[in-house]
Every structure is written in C-alpha cells, then in structure tokens.
Amino acid sequence: MGRRPTINDVAEAAGVSAATVSKAVNGRYGVASHTAERVLQVVEELGYESSLVASSMRSRQTGVIGVLVADFEPFSAEVLKGVGAALSDSRYDLLAYSGSRQLAPEGWERRSLSRLSGTLIDGVIMVTPTVVNVNADVPIVAVDPHTGRADLPTVESDSFGGARSAVDFLIGLGHRRIGFVAGRPDLRSSAARDAGYRRALAEAGIPFDPSIVGVGNYEQESAREAARRLLAAPERPSAIFAANDLSAIVVIEVAHELGLEVPRDLSVVGFDDIPEASRFSTPLTTIRQPMGRLGAAAAELVVALMAGEEPDPTHIRLPTRLIRRASTAPPA
Structure with a gap:
C-alpha cells in the first residue's frame, strides 16, 4: 500500500x-x-x-506535550533532549516546534500557541521565550524566560552565580582587564550574567569599564562584531567572558584571525558547556549549566500541571559550575 x-x-x-x-x-x-x-x-x-486532531476532538486530549523554540540551536537542542529523556517512560509524546520568526520576531510564542494549543498539544514548554505574559488553554512552563514579569512556572540556571564564578576564576589567574560579550538583553539569564560579571569585578576592586563590553545577543554574527571591536582596541582585554559558548568560540576564532594565541595572549571563558565546547580546537573553559536537567525539570512541572496538581516550587533555579579546559591561563 x-x-x-x-x-x-x-x-x-x-x-x-x-x-x-x-x-x-x-x-x-x-x-x-x-x-x-x-x-x-x-x-x-x-x-x-x-489523527491527533481527530483524537483531540473526541477526547479533548492528545497525549502530546509541545516544546516551542525560537531556533534549534545547541542550548535548545540540549534542553529538548532533557525533555525527551524525562518523558521517555511516560504516556506522553513530544512535539518540537519552531515557528517562523519573520512573521513574529517578538512574541512568536503567541502565534505558535494559537496554532497548537487546544488541538495538537495538552501542555507546553517554551524555551527562551521573548514574552511570558501569554494565555493558552493548556498548562505552560517557561525555560530561561524573558526579563519581564513571570507568572508562569519557570525553570532556569543560576546565571548570576555562574557568571560571578567565571570572572572570579579569571581574576584568580591574575587577569585585571576582563572583557565581556553579553547575551540577549530581553532574557533574564543575560541580565543575571551581566550582573554577575559586574559583581565579581566590584568585589575584586576592579572598576567596570564599558569600553570592553560588547553585546553578542547569543548569536554568532553579533558576537563576531563585538569580539572584533574588543580585540582590535589599543588596550585590549587579556581575558574575555562570553555569556554563552557559541559567542566564546567566536571570540577564539576572531582572536586567531588577529594573530592572537589562546590562551597565551587571551583567555576565554564561556557559559553553557554545549557539546562543541569540549570538542573545539582549543577546548573551552566554561560554566556548565545543566541543560538536560532544565528540560527534565520543565517536563516534570508541566506533567504535574496537566494532572491538576500544584507543584511547589513553581520557579526552579538549578546550580552551575566551572569546567576548566585549555582556553584559560595566567596573563603573559
């Protein structure tokens, strides 16, 4: 047939x-x-x-949990793996969905939810949403949410503590001129990493210098522009902390293009510990956040909400830790 x-x-x-x-x-x-x-x-x-749609029309349930992402980049992919592992022995199927951001670059979640909720999915996990003030007919959990008010249940990593540890580590190596490639300004995690960077500098008595801070937006091209500006400056940093691993890898690539050797001429620390961090030509020192556990915790929360339970807590923050590799050394 x-x-x-x-x-x-x-x-x-x-x-x-x-x-x-x-x-x-x-x-x-x-x-x-x-x-x-x-x-x-x-x-x-x-x-x-x-048909899932036909089944939902009959029973009002599909047995499907949707994971909405802006892009299938390394962070969301690792979170998705964690969701899948947590649901592997459950009765729920998993639907990963990425809607077009050209039609709705801000608030893409609302458009995706209006398409899926009520017909195809019984619950939703939104990964790095731009907004959290969304309404739907199904339970929703946000992973690494927007900086605004979050009435929804949320799961995130300790971005402040992780960033502080990264900069403390560089200071401990002897660095004093430490640059920063920041993340997406609309995300709570990015603001927390910025705050952790500044706190570590302040506690060490190092003045904050905005001239060695650039915005990478968690995207490669933006990070490349920021890295070129920081590393081409007359008084370039001896170390750079990047708000995610993709940006940190770009910093290392730009350093090599400019004839700098990592870590002899420049130390670099990232954040995430994506699989590429340990496989890169210069294995990356980074802050490991438990991306799989973020996904698993979000899955457990949404399943509880779908069962009519009131989980406690509904705002979960998971610890991070420094992973030292070959991209860092004392300043020359």
Missing part, C-alpha cells in the same frame, strides 16, 4: 466497521475483546495511526 492507511483500510482488513475500529483504537466500551485484538493486530500490520 503506497498511500497512508486509513481507518477504512483497517476496517476492511479486519472485517469490521470503521466505527468498531475507532472504538477499539481508542479503548472505548462496546467491542468484544477478541474483536479488539484482531483490530489492533491489523492496525500494527498496516501501520495505521489515528
């Missing part, structure tokens, strides 16, 4: 009506056990799958 099997194909092969197939597939009353077994065997043989 070249086309996708239909409910009528199953009915014909099993010798029953389409209504009987529907009852058997959905476990409803009124079908003899031996008939249901025959129908389910044919379903397995033909590879028939009922």
Whole structure:
C-alpha cells in the first residue's frame, strides 16, 4: 500500500466497521475483546495511526506535550533532549516546534500557541521565550524566560552565580582587564550574567569599564562584531567572558584571525558547556549549566500541571559550575 492507511483500510482488513475500529483504537466500551485484538493486530500490520486532531476532538486530549523554540540551536537542542529523556517512560509524546520568526520576531510564542494549543498539544514548554505574559488553554512552563514579569512556572540556571564564578576564576589567574560579550538583553539569564560579571569585578576592586563590553545577543554574527571591536582596541582585554559558548568560540576564532594565541595572549571563558565546547580546537573553559536537567525539570512541572496538581516550587533555579579546559591561563 503506497498511500497512508486509513481507518477504512483497517476496517476492511479486519472485517469490521470503521466505527468498531475507532472504538477499539481508542479503548472505548462496546467491542468484544477478541474483536479488539484482531483490530489492533491489523492496525500494527498496516501501520495505521489515528489523527491527533481527530483524537483531540473526541477526547479533548492528545497525549502530546509541545516544546516551542525560537531556533534549534545547541542550548535548545540540549534542553529538548532533557525533555525527551524525562518523558521517555511516560504516556506522553513530544512535539518540537519552531515557528517562523519573520512573521513574529517578538512574541512568536503567541502565534505558535494559537496554532497548537487546544488541538495538537495538552501542555507546553517554551524555551527562551521573548514574552511570558501569554494565555493558552493548556498548562505552560517557561525555560530561561524573558526579563519581564513571570507568572508562569519557570525553570532556569543560576546565571548570576555562574557568571560571578567565571570572572572570579579569571581574576584568580591574575587577569585585571576582563572583557565581556553579553547575551540577549530581553532574557533574564543575560541580565543575571551581566550582573554577575559586574559583581565579581566590584568585589575584586576592579572598576567596570564599558569600553570592553560588547553585546553578542547569543548569536554568532553579533558576537563576531563585538569580539572584533574588543580585540582590535589599543588596550585590549587579556581575558574575555562570553555569556554563552557559541559567542566564546567566536571570540577564539576572531582572536586567531588577529594573530592572537589562546590562551597565551587571551583567555576565554564561556557559559553553557554545549557539546562543541569540549570538542573545539582549543577546548573551552566554561560554566556548565545543566541543560538536560532544565528540560527534565520543565517536563516534570508541566506533567504535574496537566494532572491538576500544584507543584511547589513553581520557579526552579538549578546550580552551575566551572569546567576548566585549555582556553584559560595566567596573563603573559
């Protein structure tokens, strides 16, 4: 059979009506056990799958949890793996969805939710959403949310403590001129990493210097522009802390383009510990945030909410830790 099997194909092969197939597939009353077994065997043989939309119209549930992301970049991919692992032994399927940001660069979550909630998914996990004041007919959990008010349940890492540890580590190596490539200004994590950077400098008695701070927006091109400006300055930093690993890797690439050697001429620390951090040509010293655990915690929260429970706490912050590799050394 070249086309996708239909409910009528199953009915014909099993010798029953389409209504009987529907009852058997959905476990409803009124079908003899031996008939249901025959129908389910044919379903397995033909590879028939009922429509999620049709199922939701009948039962008001789909058994699907949606994960909404702006892009499938390393951070969201690792979070998604954590969600999948947490749901692997559950009765829920996972739907990863990334809507077009060209139509809605800010507030893409609302557009995605309006398309999916109520028909395709029973709960939602939003990863690095630009807004959290969204309404939907299903429970919602936000991972690494927007800087604004967050009435939704949230899961995030200790970005402030992690950034502070990163800069403390560089100061401990002897660096005093420490640059910073910041992240997305609209995210709470980015603001916290900025605050952690400044706190570590202040505690060490090092004045904050805005001339060695650039905004990378957690994106490669923006990070490249910031790195070029910082490293081409007459008094360039001897070390740079980047708000995510992708930006830190870009800093190292730009340093090599300018003839600088890492870590002899420049130390670099990132944040995330994505898989590429340890595989890069100069393995990256970074702050490890538990991205898989972020996803798993979000999955546990949304499942509890879907079951009508009131989990405590509903705002979860997970610890981070420094992972030392080859991209850092005392200043020359």
